[in-house]
Amino acid sequence: MNLVGGLNKEQQTAVSHRSGPLCVIAGAGSGKTRVITHRIANLIAHGVPPDAILGVTFTNRAAKEMQERVWVLTSGAGATLATFHGFCARLLRIEAEALGRRTDFTIYDSSDALDLVKSIVKDMNLDDDLASPWALAEFMSTKRNARPDEVPVWEGKRWPNADQDIAAFEKTYIRRLAESNAFDFDSLLTESVRMLETCPQVLARWQERLTHVLVDEFQDTNYPQYQLVKLLTAKSKNLCVTGDPDQSIYTWRGADPRNFDDFRRDYPSAVEVVLAQNYRSTNHILHCASAVMRTVAGRVPKNLWSELGDGEPVRIVRFTDDRDEASAVAQAVLEFEGDGFRRDQIAIMFRVNALSLPIERALLERGLRYRVLGGPEFFGRQEVKDLLGYLRLLANPLDAQALLRILNVPTRGIGDRTAESLATAARQQGRPLAELIAARAWPSTLTKRAQNSLNGFAALLDKLCDEAESAGPAAALDAVLSLTGYAEWWSGRSSRGHSQDPLRNIGQLLAFAREAEDAHKTDLRTFLEQTTLLTEREGSDQEKVTLLTVHSAKGLEYDAVILVGVEDDLIPHANARLSPGGLDEERRLLHVAMTRARKRLVLTVAGRRVRFGREQAALPSRFLRDLPSDAIESYGDDSPTYDFQEEEESKGSRLVRESSDDMDDPVLSVKPGTRVRHPDYGQGLVSRIRGRHLGLDASVTVNFADDSERTLILRYAKLTVIDESDHIAEVDF
DNA sequence: GCCGGGTGGGTTTTT
DNA sequence: CCCACCCGGC
Numbered sequence: 001m002n003l004v005g006g007l008n009k010e011q012q013t014a015v016s017h018r019s020g021p022l023c024v025i026a027g028a029g030s031g032k033t034r035v036i037t038h039r040i041a042n043l044i045a046h047g048v049p050p051d052a053i054l055g056v057t058f059t060n061r062a063a064k065e066m067q068e069r070v071w072v073l074t075s076g077a078g079a080t081l082a083t084f085h086g087f088c089a090r091l092l093r094i095e096a097e098a099l100g101r102r103t104d105f106t107i108y109d110s111s112d113a114l115d116l117v118k119s120i121v122k123d124m125n126l127d128d129d130l131a132s133p134w135a136l137a138e139f140m141s142t143k144r145n146a147r148p149d150e151v152p153v154w155e156g157k158r159w160p161n162a163d164q165d166i167a168a169f170e171k172t173y174i175r176r177l178a179e180s181n182a183f184d185f186d187s188l189l190t191e192s193v194r195m196l197e198t199c200p201q202v203l204a205r206w207q208e209r210l211t212h213v214l215v216d217e218f219q220d221t222n223y224p225q226y227q228l229v230k231l232l233t234a235k236s237k238n239l240c241v242t243g244d245p246d247q248s249i250y251t252w253r254g255a256d257p258r259n260f261d262d263f264r265r266d267y268p269s270a271v272e273v274v275l276a277q278n279y280r281s282t283n284h285i286l287h288c289a290s291a292v293m294r295t296v297a298g299r300v301p302k303n304l305w306s307e308l309g310d311g312e313p314v315r316i317v318r319f320t321d322d323r324d325e326a327s328a329v330a331q332a333v334l335e336f337e338g339d340g341f342r343r344d345q346i347a348i349m350f351r352v353n354a355l356s357l358p359i360e361r362a363l364l365e366r367g368l369r370y371r372v373l374g375g376p377e378f379f380g381r382q383e384v385k386d387l388l389g390y391l392r393l394l395a396n397p398l399d400a401q402a403l404l405r406i407l408n409v410p411t412r413g414i415g416d417r418t419a420e421s422l423a424t425a426a427r428q429q430g431r432p433l434a435e436l437i438a439a440r441a442w443p444s445t446l447t448k449r450a451q452n453s454l455n456g457f458a459a460l461l462d463k464l465c466d467e468a469e470s471a472g473p474a475a476a477l478d479a480v481l482s483l484t485g486y487a488e489w490w491s492g493r494s495s496r497g498h499s500q501d502p503l504r505n506i507g508q509l510l511a512f513a514r515e516a517e518d519a520h521k522t523d524l525r526t527f528l529e530q531t532t533l534l535t536e537r538e539g540s541d542q543e544k545v546t547l548l549t550v551h552s553a554k555g556l557e558y559d560a561v562i563l564v565g566v567e568d569d570l571i572p573h574a575n576a577r578l579s580p581g582g583l584d585e586e587r588r589l590l591h592v593a594m595t596r597a598r599k600r601l602v603l604t605v606a607g608r609r610v611r612f613g614r615e616q617a618a619l620p621s622r623f624l625r626d627l628p629s630d631a632i633e634s635y636g637d638d639s640p641t642y643d644f645q646e647e648e649e650s651k652g653s654r655l656v657r658e659s660s661d662d663m664d665d666p667v668l669s670v671k672p673g674t675r676v677r678h679p680d681y682g683q684g685l686v687s688r689i690r691g692r693h694l695g696l697d698a699s700v701t702v703n704f705a706d707d708s709e710r711t712l713i714l715r716y717a718k719l720t721v722i723d724e725s726d727h728i729a730e731v732d733f
Numbered sequence: 734g735c736c737g738g739g740t741g742g743g744t745t746t747t748t
Numbered sequence: 749c750c751c752a753c754c755c756g757g758c
Contacts, residue, residue: 059748085748110747134744185748252746352745354749374747408734415734449734493736533748551746573745589746612743613749 003042003073007034014273015039017240018046021270023263024242027304028289028595029280029557032242036214037066039240041073043212053079054210056087056229058217060534062555066216084225085533088188091195091206098199099191101178104525106396108177108184109532111380113137116180116401119423120172126165130157139166140173144186145222145254179432181398189224196231207235217555218243218263222254226262237267246293246302249551249589251581278304278595280557282311284631285601289594291626296584304595310631314594314601316566316624318636321608321615322358329562329604330362333545336560336600343369345559347546349593351570356547358610359564363545371541373548379531383490383502384509388531390480393461394468395525397434400426404433410489413453421445422454437461460484472517473527477510550593561597564604566590567618590623605636675722676702683722 004012011031014024015038026032036055044050055070057063063081071078082090089107096103108116117133117140135156142152154166177184183191196203213233215221218241233239241263248257264270278286286304293299319325329348336346348359348370356372363370378384386409392402404423408414425443426433436442437458442451460483468479481487490502516522522530546558565571572586594601605620674686684704702719 083748138744188748249746250748253748354745357749411735413734417734453734549746570745575745585746610749 003038003045007031007038008275008277010273010275010277011035011038013271014242014275015042017271018043019236019238021237021263021267022240023260023267023270023272024240024275025260025272025302026242026244026275027278027302028244028247028592029278029304029306030275031277031279032216032244032275033062033066033069033555035275036216036240036242037069037073040066040070040079040214044074044077044079048212050074050077050079052209052211053214054087054212054232055079055081055214056084056216056225057081058220059083059552059555060086062216083533084221084228085185085188088192088228089183089529089533091192092183092188095195095199095202098202099195101191102181102398104396105181105183106392106399106402107188107529107532108182108401109379110137110185111385112182112401113140113184115405116176117173119401119404120169120176124165124169124172126169127159130159130162131165131169132156136166136169140170141186142254143170144190145224147223147256176400179398180400181396182401186224189222189228193224193227193231196228203231203234206232211236212238212240214240214242216242217247218259219245219248219257220250220255220554221259222256223259226259230266239267246296246299246588247554247592249554249585249592251585252579274302276302276304278306279308280598281306281595282308282599284311284313285594285597287631288314288601288627289591291628291631292587292590292594292623294626296587297581312600313631313633314603314627316603316605316627316632316634318605318607318620318634320606322355322565322606322610325564325604325606326358326362327365329359329564330366330368332562332602333363333368334366341560341600342542343545344542347548347553347556347558347561347596349548349550349553349561349563349596350565351550351573351589352565353549354611355565355570359547368545369541369543370545370547373546374552378505378508381502381505383486383505387477387480387486387506387509388528390464390484391473391476391524392528393434394464394476395528398432400433403437407457410484410486412457414450414457418446418450418454434461471524473513473522473524474510474517476524477513481506481510550589553596554592557596557598559598560600560602561593562602562604563590563593565609566603566605566621566624567609568621569618571621571623587623590621669721677720677722678702678704681705 004015007015008031011034014022014035017039024032024035026035040053040055043053055063055066057066060083063083063086067078067081070081080087092099092101092105093103096105114133114137117137118128121128121131121133121136139152139154139156146152154162159165174187177187196206210232213229215225215229220243229239229241241260243257243260245257245260248255251257264272281289283306286306290304317328319328333343333346333348337343348356350356350359353374360370360372379388386406389402389405389409392399393406396402400423404419407419421443422436423433425441426436429436437454438461440455440458442454446454464479464483467483468476471479487503487506490506513527516527516530548556550563571590572583576582576586603624605624606618608615609618610616675683676686677683681702681704684702686702
């Protein structure tokens, strides 16, 4: 097979590069995946053993897709393609003993980790208003993902001895994790790195085993991830990184595009290739996507271009509220199909998961089938987590969090006090909780009643182990269900108040386990690993529209993309301004969303949106102003519809926030209801604004105190915004 | 110890 | 709105 045929010059350079460091800066849609898969195939064609090649991707979806493409290119010789977390789990399953750890560990997802944090906060008698478990979990994660010279400091609330308490908390967290024979997402990485750093034999073994490492989406790697691949390739130097700084959208979880700079510093002789030709989108789409990026600080300009022609203009459509938006979006799916778009080539994207609900309702009303990528998780549901808790305990009896979770589920008379004294006893004796239970070593302070309940539980666990200790996931789940009566317990409880039927989820979990066991011969431990490390479960489906967040859309492409909720406080998200560079990341996010579209791109805006159950006024995203007017087409009412009272309510805080840091736009601080002053006409109240986001000169209609109504061009009118607090903010138009 | 109802706050984004 | 948490009655 000719592996460089049909590739452009830069792509060929990257594909035929055989050894030594390589850096590929690949703009959106520039054929990056193609380059990686062809390069892997090319290495194999030149005699590199497939299992000596490791390709690290960002999502499991990407890993799977690349694996398939490599298979095709090499007629069945597959390299190892995995996510960082997946690879580390595999590495530790083999080598963890070098760290003094067991290889039959379980993996804690973020919510398991949060549970652990909560239980430590309780044990340490910390005030959880001050030491918020959520903030502590976040802090732990940030800290372990940070560069050594940029260790974060606690920015949460403070209390006397806060520093000591937090330090003690960190130590306890790490210890408890190890005692439970568990790794959380972060420690999978950091412990792998620590192992390679401290165990020369292990390092040597893997350096020999993996001669070529390729990293995809390098802009979204964090410090330990870069360390990991650097260690693995320290001898071979065959490290290839590909990515695009313009698509860096994960800095909030430690990703650091400065890894590109480090790579150049660490490998000064590296070959660097830039892919700028776009094979995906039409030029109108690309121009809009580039326009959004123009003001991003410290950016190396990269002009994407395409030979696919201008294509359709990007549509910007405004609706009065989110209901209108949702039904129009659902209607648009039908309309697009009429235009010849395949349903599985239409994606509806949103900044936050919450926006999918109204859309889903509208789709359901019309009987349009859809799938949600990621989303509020099946594996996060209580009933699913409970049952997996039992399975985890079977796979790893040391898993204290799993044990505590199911200790009284279904309820069996073991309350919090009993659980607590049991856990305390275990800690004091330095024995695992499971051991105490197996030995029926109840603290003598417990009542007879509690001890009876515990005896029952211990017997249940014994029976469960007998029946299911080395069973596959489905058989184990069957045993759990029949021995605990879990499903019956659920159906006995009042069924109202639960939006999604727990029994159905239980059935689905069982079906899932059965398929894993029967079709893929997955053992229990692997099954559990998949449920925590793998997020998607459905494959693509011709019959379905795809709903997904912009974050999970990374690396994907669709003929038509509808991005909903393109409003201030959503894109950019209200919280984005809290972190430095947050607004620029929001721009990159919008850029990523737009560049997913091949032929048709629609951005929708609602004037009112239900948030937290209350309807609130919304303004079009400030980013929309940057779109070139010759590449867009606007529909719908241009002036936002306001409920005047609500406007008054929210005005104060809005102005304060707006004036805080953002140079982005004075124009946005003027909206209907804003009080302004004009040097000639005096004070007035803005009633209407037109054209502000369309690359036109915005005009503003003001009712002045002398009862005159005037429409002025914002740019030329010498208007001054009058703040709530009567301070006068000078706004220079 | 169990459960259901009330209350208050809000976690953007994901491996 | 949806949840996590608290409280009071059983």
